[in-house]
Amino acid sequence: MEESLSLWALFASSFISSTLLPGGSELVVVALVMNDIAEPATVWFVATTGNVLGGISSWCVGRWLVYKFEGSKNTNSRLNPRAIERVRQWGGPVLLLSWVPVIGDPLCVAAGWLKIHFITAIIFITIGKALRYAVIVWLV
DSSP: OHHHHHHHHHHHHHHHHTTTSOOOHHHHHHHHHHTTSSOHHHHHHHHHHHHHHHHHHHHHHHHHHHHHHTTOTTGGGGSOHHHHHHHHHHOGGGGGGTTSTTTHHHHHHHHHHTTOOHHHHHHHHHHHHHHHHHHHHHHO
8 A cells, every 4th residue: 555655646746846846856766766665766756657647738838829819919928938948959759858847848749739740749749757756766
């Protein structure tokens, strides 16, 4: 029961960490692995899944904003101009950085706003976030 509840808490923390809200999923990952509450591979999988789904939800917010503000003046000024510029410059591969605190979430929103293909977004978001949690689990 403790493992199941801890993994659900990890999933929620990982999801929230991948949105514009703070979540602290790294601390939860470290605590679960260090205290042998769950297998490291399971911790990695749950954290990665929650974080990727959070990133995808940010991408969906970006897509929704396109329709919400379509035809409005100064629509680009409503979003993070640096994130928009990075995604325009680098395309989908910039989402490998979606795990980076502070800049990753706006990159996912910008990717949705700029209509980066959904599958492309999923692939790059997943690679970046999976590698991040793999390194954290490995270091513990």
